[in-house]
Amino acid sequence: xxxxxxxxxxxxxxxxxxxxxxxxxxxxxxxxxxxxxxxxxxxxxxxxxxxxxxxxxxxxxxxxxxxxxxxxxxxxxxxxxxxxxxxxxxxxxxxxxxxxxxxxxxxxxxxxxxxxxxxxxxxxxxxxxxxxxxxxxxxxxxxxxxxxxxxxxxxxxxxxxxxxxxxxxxxxxxxxxxxxxxxxxxxxxxxxxxxxxxxxxxxxxxxxxxxxxxxxxxxxxxxxxx
Amino acid sequence: xxxxxxxxxxxxxxxxxxxxxxxxxxxxxxxxxxxxxxxxxxxxxxxxxxxxxxxxxxxxxxxxxxxxxxxxxxxxxxxxxxxxxxxxxxxxxx
Numbered sequence: 001x002x003x004x005x006x007x008x009x010x011x012x013x014x015x016x017x018x019x020x021x022x023x024x025x026x027x028x029x030x031x032x033x034x035x036x037x038x039x040x041x042x043x044x045x046x047x048x049x050x051x052x053x054x055x056x057x058x059x060x061x062x063x064x065x066x067x068x069x070x071x072x073x074x075x076x077x078x079x080x081x082x083x084x085x086x087x088x089x090x091x092x093x094x095x096x097x098x099x100x101x102x103x104x105x106x107x108x109x110x111x112x113x114x115x116x117x118x119x120x121x122x123x124x125x126x127x128x129x130x131x132x133x134x135x136x137x138x139x140x141x142x143x144x145x146x147x148x149x150x151x152x153x154x155x156x157x158x159x160x161x162x163x164x165x166x167x168x169x170x171x172x173x174x175x176x177x178x179x180x181x182x183x184x185x186x187x188x189x190x191x192x193x194x195x196x197x198x199x200x201x202x203x204x205x206x207x208x209x210x211x212x213x214x215x216x217x218x219x220x221x222x223x224x225x226x
Numbered sequence: 227x228x229x230x231x232x233x234x235x236x237x238x239x240x241x242x243x244x245x246x247x248x249x250x251x252x253x254x255x256x257x258x259x260x261x262x263x264x265x266x267x268x269x270x271x272x273x274x275x276x277x278x279x280x281x282x283x284x285x286x287x288x289x290x291x292x293x294x295x296x297x298x299x300x301x302x303x304x305x306x307x308x309x310x311x312x313x314x315x316x317x318x319x320x
Contacts, residue, residue: 020232020233023233024233024234024235024238025235027235070242070264071249071257071260071261072245072249072257073245074238074242074245075238075241075242076241076245133294137294140299141292141299143240143241143244146230146237199230199231200227203230203234203237203238203240203241204241205230205231205232205234205237205238206234206238208231
């Protein structure tokens with residue numbers, strides 16, 4: 001995949017993801033409504049492919065106001081990933097030459113790889129995760145499960161132990177998928193399914209959409225550097 | 227479930243309130259005022275109508291954190307807010 005195409009797909013997907021997030025704020029008080037209406041407009045411009053650099057710079061500036069409004073990210077990791085993609089795209093657009101453009105967009109791909117690998121490593125060195133207890137606790141008493149009905153999973157320790165090791169194993173092995181494009185497609189499909197499951201079980205819908213936005217960068221990265 | 231993939235404001239708001247609670251406990255000086263304000267605002271908007279029916283005029287919240295200890299799950303109240311008088315005029319407009 002050529003970098004121009006990968007960046008264009010990322011811009012379009014990021015615009016859609018930002019619009020999806022922003023619509024969720026439109027029922028909120030006036031200050032939020034104004035911020036997120038502006039975000040929808042800028043995202044639409046970004047998706048159109050016209051005035052792309054201006055739209056990206058506008059979205060970066062607006063993100064600072066949104067961060068200030070919520071005293072940090074509104075939706076934790078998904079907002080951080082959204083910002084990372086936005087900043088990398090912006091830097092790739094304003095880069096003085098193709099070398100720096102590759103560095104900026106490649107940085108996004110590297111961060112995507114690390115987002116899986118480091119998560120796997122942190123879980124692997126944690127005895128609670130290795131024993132399946134962490135996942136049991138997630139279902140038992142955290143705020144994450146979307147319904148009380150799902151808390152019943154906490155009583156299935158064997159299933160959760162298997163699930164824990166599947167997640168740890170996949171995340172740790174994810175970087176190896178870069179060795180072959182077909183392996184990468186399979187890995188991204190599994191990763192997307194993982195995010196989809198998190199959306200269904202824990203209501204983390206924003207994570208699913210925003211992580212997908214970073215996938216074109218890794219597909220381009222694999223073709224360039226591996 | 228499919229709809230929630232595209233539009234899930236209540237759930238994401240719940241997660242934001244949980245973040246506010248965690249920030250508040252982690253660093254009350256830095257995040258305290260903002261987090262308390264956000265939590266109050268969102269509780270008020272959710273329950274103020276039913277409170278008004280009961281003619282209650284004050285609101286207070288507490289933050290309970292559950293953690294696993296040696297002997298099982300333990301619940302600790304780590305923060306109790308001040309008592310806030312409900313603004314009936316604003317509430318009626320909701």
